[in-house]
Amino acid sequence: MRFHYGLVLSFLFFISSVSYSAGPRDDRFLEGYVSAMLDMRFGLRNVIANVENGRLVLDPAQLKGQDPQTVADVLSTVEGLQVVVGKPGDRTIPTRERHAGTHAASASEKLTRYTGWLPPTKAFDALIADPKWPRFSASIQFYQSDEELNTVGSANFGATLPFYGWEGLGAIWQVGLQASVFSIFNLNASSTDLVNSDFFVALPLSVRSGPFSAQTRIFHQSSHLGDEYLLRNRVNRINLSFEGFDLLLSWNFGDVLRVYGGGGGLFRTDPGTLKPWFTQGGFELTSPYPLWTELLYPVAALDVQAAEGTDWNPGYSARAGVEFRSAWLEGRRLQWLFEYFNGRSPNGQFFERHIEYFGTGLHFYF
Known part of the structure; x- marks a missing residue:
């Protein structure tokens, strides 16, 4: 039956893709996503965004006067990304733990995607x-x-x-x-x-x-x-x-x-x-x-x-x-x-x- 052949061919494309390694590619995707958000939301270009195992260290020196906590709160809404404020190599605490209200703010921002007039999600x-x-x-x-x-x-x-x-x-x-x-x-x-x-x-x-x-x-x-x-x-x-x-x-x-x-x-x-x-x-x-x-x-x-x-x-x-x-x-x-x-x-x-x-x-x- 031709349906079975068509279905098999359609799904082979998907199945063949899952053998790719997740870690480095996910980090690189997050780096590109972060760079685009910094450009789009804050007008920050050429910021070095190094993500390792889903963790981004946000250096305030690169933010050109922008409030580091505000930038970190926005970036923390990206699924799979953990944001810390500090310099690379510092022993830093994740932003959501260091500031008591950050987790609530992040959850509130996610909620606003679905609620209110003309929600975007x-x-x-x-x-x-x-x-x-x-x-x-x-x-x-x-x-x-x-x-x-x-x-x-x-x-x-x-x-x-x-x-x-x-x-x-x-x-x-x-x-x-x-x-x-x-x-x-x-x-x-x-x-x-x-x-x-x-x-x-x-x-x-x-x-x-x-x-x-x-x-x-x-x-x-x-x-x-x-x-x-x-x-x-x-x-x-x-x-x-x-x-x-x-x-x-x-x-x-x-x-x-x-x-x-x-x-x-x-x-x-x-x-x-x-x-x-x-x-x-x-x-x-x-x-x-x-x-x-x-x-x-x-x-x-x-x-x-x-x-x-x-x-x-x-x-x-x-x-x-x-x-x-x-x-x-x-x-x-x-x-x-x-x-x-x-x-x-x-x-x-x-x-x-x-x-x-x-x-x-x-x-x-x-």
Whole structure:
């Protein structure tokens, strides 16, 4: 079965990366991250940032009058970095121990990433293998044995925007907005016809507590065929639109493995014959070790969805590639992924078709 071959090839890329040594590469990544933060937050350039085993000694003489404790507090929010103030070779005490309020300040700064108006960090992370998760992306897809499409361009424009976050009941809560347009184009047509566009909007409520996170939302989707495609093919358009709700639960095992699952239902469907119930689950793998340089980290994911309308036959979406990491991308995710899909078409007007494709593209979440 071709699905198994596609899945194996996708994940070999990830598995082959984990044999790299962690220590020196992690330190070098942290050095680059610290240098970028010092430049971006304090205007400090050419600061020598030597990190050894995750420990940075911050020399006040290099800070050009900046308050060493303020700089140390900001740098201490970097995961995996221990900051001490002093000169290299001094017997120094870690900043968080030497100042009683530092640990609380660090925890408070981390909390502000999730709370308040327009928080920069989302309580529920994007599902990178879900074809219909709001994001900005551009990819090329090669359909297998399809009756109409061969080479397809996919262009998506969307995002998740948390409006407000707060702390309560031992967890972090956020409400916000999701919106996206998912479009595909026939790259074999002389005019690169727009084939289908799906318009999606949702109101999500998200929660996070330690390694656990969850999201529930009410959403609307409507689907439209492209004018060029209609004129060229003379097909009967389906007036497809629906509202729905879903619930997703997620658990992180450290920084490497994430598993999730959930389901939902549709209501106010057009056509009214759409069966409402569906389920979704999957997992994501993120390598703790960089690949080639400290900017590229291997990632891989599998998303499985099944619906009552397809007699619960599952559809598979597998993706693997690299994630770009830099201080300039803090709070955002930029990925180059190879992808494989086998199942009911996620493109609204073609929801009754079974499709299979391979592809590759750039995906940006913010």
